[in-house]
Amino acid sequence: MTTFTSDYRHLIRLSDDTGLFEHARHAVVRRHHGYCTDDVARGLVVVSREPRPSRRLIRLSECYLTFLTHAQDDSGAFRNRLGFDRRWRDHPGLGDWWGRAMWGLGTAAARDASPWIREEALSAFAAGAGRRSSHLRAMAFAGLGAAEVLRAAPDSAVAAALLTDAAEAVGMSAEDPSWPWPQPHLTYANAALAEVLIAAGDLSGDRHLLDRGLRLLTWLCGVQTRDGRFSVVPTAGWRRDGPRDRYDQQPIEVAALADACAAAALATGDPSWLDEVRRAAGWFYGANDANALMWDPVTGGGYDGLTGHGPNLNQGAESTIALISTMQHARTLP
Template sequence: MTPVIAPAPSFSHVIRMSDDTGLFEHSRNAIVRREHGYCTDDVSRGLVVTSREPDPSEEVVRLAEIYLTFLTHAQDHTGAFRNRLGHDRRWSDRPALGDWWGRALWGLGTAAARNPAPWIRKEAMIAFELGATKRSWAVRAMAFAGLGAAEVLRACPDHKGAAALLADAAKAVGEPGDHPDWPWPQEHLTYANASLAEVVIAAGKLGGDHQVLESGLRMLSWLHDVQRTGDRLSVIAVGGYRRNGPRNRHDQQPIEVASFADACATAAEATGDPAWEDGISQAVAWFLGDNDLGTPMWDSTTGGSYDGLTPTGPNPNQGAESTLALVSTLQHARRLS
């Protein structure tokens, strides 16, 4: 597939959704809904994309500082994290090890390894190392944490804590099945499915285990086939897809597209095979309008992404998760171009 000509990543709507505390979760169209407050999940995603910027503006560095401050405030002395903070600056939950713990470690690991600001890298590493002492019962939480550990290992190959966490994350995902029609460790595809394949690929590559690497690549290749209609990407919709069950096409979420682009980028890096970059191009094209309804999934005037592809068109709300998914995917497109 020919690489898609894509716009440069824009942080304009991310800036609009942020204040000096963190990143608001929801919006009505492009206007922030402050009453819903902030969540560690989205702030962590924000730290990932701001830390991936190779030459960030002062404003983007400031966003990374805000997001890192939020995460260190959310983390308790054991390494667990709270998830939901109201606009009144009060937490509504207790520290735990759900998906938000994993995403926090993903953000912290990315910041520790990639952020251009040395003071951000230093503080992020301290928080990452504390959080990396924990383990979650949730498969996806472990996968997200493992992706943060992989970032740390790329920068610090001898980091034992990151290596142990990444290996445990791959084990938590499990081995792919033998049946060619369903070579997936679980019987149900739910959300952020590509992240499971990605963390197995990263564990195999960084751990020097060819068999694990091949398992992850086989998972991702099959997922690509499942999420494709011709040359068009059609990601697993809300509600998931169960083995031998019906396949629902709506609502498709931008975060699924972004996680697929991330996984394809990791596969391309791990194998040196440029064919994986076709998946990135398909993810970019999905946002630009090459999707099941043939409609753009982003607002060029605000820089925000729509929250979902419904049977009647885009959900016009431009929340943090969706917009960060757009930015993340366009970061990969910039590298390809």
């Protein structure tokens, strides 16, 4: 089987000099859907993680950073949707796209290979770090960006305050060991909630908080594993004591698990978490409920979802970035 390494072909195909297109029909960009801050921020995360980026990837970092700073207003909020005509379709807000933007900016500020990108990203991060969202996942995503900043600049008070508030937003674990999740349902990017607790506990030295995040992640991995493979909660979600659909599974769920398990391995030094990262990579290689390869070796794109009939062959930005992100972790495994 063809091995995925650092394949950015499709991400480059989805990008132009403005940003990153959201959707594709198979591998063909659907320009009429335009761009969104959510996906541009995800793109900035993965390209900033590359320790030795090519000239093309450096150009993507520059493009994505420019998009995010254009989307940000003076209050630190962000617009989300830009049409192909370069007109914004919405007003600045603090939804999930704000959290994603803060995650992208925090990652670029801490890890990007270009010093000027790190500096500009940190400035934009600081401009948004004083805001707070009423949306739980927005706070979790922003907290992960704050954690990136703190790993590079431990004395950043604004990042520390944002990470603390993000962890508090997750809330307390339920008392029922069969459902310790702090909410009565699982929706999307669930592992990000556990990851922000792990990051906050690790960086603050709060062992109780770290252990709580690890317990939630252990449970989340367990309930999403079937026959040794990841079988993640589908787009319909899963409510406690309710029925759970098997499909349509999304790559973002697998990528969120890979991110969180890699963070757990870093925080604890426990190599068993790396087995979960391998399980996540395996999902893309066909170790899933449909025994289906979840990426296209010809284009380098990630398939948009796993249905009961096999992969959704469209290769949009979110799924392609989920693939790249997971394989970034997998390639560092011993």
